[in-house]
Amino acid sequence: MSEALGPLMFAVVFLLIFCGYPVAFSLGGVALVFAVLGTEAGAFGWSYVLAFPERAFGIAANPVLLAVPYFIFMGTMLERSRLAEDLLRTIGLVFGPARGGLALAVVFVGALLAAATGVVGASVVAMGLISLPVMQRYGYRPELATGIICAAGTLGQIIPPSVVLVVLADQLGESVGDLFLGALIPGLLLASLYAIWVTLIAWLRPADAPAIPADERAQAAAQGLWREVWRVMVPPLLLILVVLGSIFAGIATPTEAGALGALGATALAAVNRRLDRRTLGEATGATLRITSMVVFLLVGSTAFTLVFRGLSGDVWIEEHLTALPGGRTGLLVVANVLVFGLGFFIDFFEIAFIILPLLAPAARALGIEGEMMIWFGVMLAMNMQTSFLTPPFGFSLFYLRGVAPKEIPTLTIYRGVVPFIGIQIIGLLLVIAFPGLVTWLVPPRA
DSSP states (O other), X not given: OHHHHHHHHHHHHHHHHHTTOOHHXXXXXXXXXXXXXXXHTTSSOHHHHTTHHHHHHHHHTOTTTTXXXXXXXXXXXXXXXXXXHHHHHHHHHHHTTSTXXXXXXXXXXXXXXXXXXXXXXXXXXXXXXXXXXXXXXXXXXXXHHHHHHHHHHTHHHHSSSOHHHHHHHHHHTOOHHHHHHHHHHHHHHHHHHHHHHHHHHHHHOGGGSOOOOHHHHHHHHHTOHHHHHHHHHHHHHHHHHHHHHHHHTTSSOHHHHHHHHHHHHHHHHHHTTOOOHHHHHHHHHHXXXXXXXXXXXXXXXHHHHHHHHHTTHXXXXXXXXXXXXXXXXXXXXXXXXXXXXXXXXXXXXXXXXXXXXXXXXXXXXXXXXXXXXXXXXXXXXXXXHGGGTSTTTOHXXXXXXHHSOTTSOHHHHHHHHHHHHHHHHHHHHHHHHOTHHHHTSSOOXX
């Protein structure tokens, strides 16, 4: 009887999730029910379940996870103080003379916002509010405009300092700094692939991505465009350099660098006279909501994992994953297909908290250790990034739908992201085929 409880618990939690129940409460509720069943079946005693409060306290005391609210606050402050808006408008004028220049500007600014914020929602909303009306006004094809905004916004998941990478590092038991270093080249590679696609479309179908008219470019230049570029770009770039540089150089921990980034974003808002009670309240409110969601998910997944392991469910999962045909290759295929499939229905945090603790032990059993575990984490992060774009529940699609004008139907947004889903799959395959893209910058392990 007790041997069947582990697989049954796994099936029940996914049934509840796919029925639409909140993931955190599905995990916690199923854990409570199966804790009772497990004790009645003799799989473990109540003394085992009493270990949960200590684990929950460990979550609250985890210094790595403390970086999450700092990076979220940093991103929301830049977005709510409209500093991201200034960046988008100015860079759009710089790239405007080229065909497809506005779309290239979205990619460029998306990468900058990713490195400055690490929050996908802030990037998509900002670019949707600012860039989409401009691209519409100049005749951009709606599918291209919406697709590039959704795709560039997801760069906040893979380009450091990504909140997702912090969570993945915690779940894998690896260094956040090493995961940041490993994700840097793949993130920039993905941004480059987006830019190549936009350039190709602008060359093959010029009407889909026209340039800004010459008279408007001349007017912007007369008003001191390059002086404005310097004023708008340098402060965020310095902030990125300080935050990431301090982590990569080993001067500060991710938590300390995150606190510095939050303070720096607040200082930038104050210097630009954008810091007031409303802006501060909106930034702290958004930080509180997102952080609370992460903590609830983590508490629920901790309860689920505790009971699941008590029922030997983790052994059952590991035995099946390590016995797959092809060994390590079989695991990589199954892991990527599973994560990609789940991305259609649940978000990246939920995938990270439910699936990663099950995949990591099997990966280590098959010899994926050291720098290769960093590669494994970055590979899964790139895969989970597609969960933002895949219909019907991709978060980037919903973020853009919330700010896009009514004349752009939802189906247009869905069609627009299809090529970029393909590009992300190409980027994922490149990372799988060439692990050096990840491990090149990661310090070798002793």
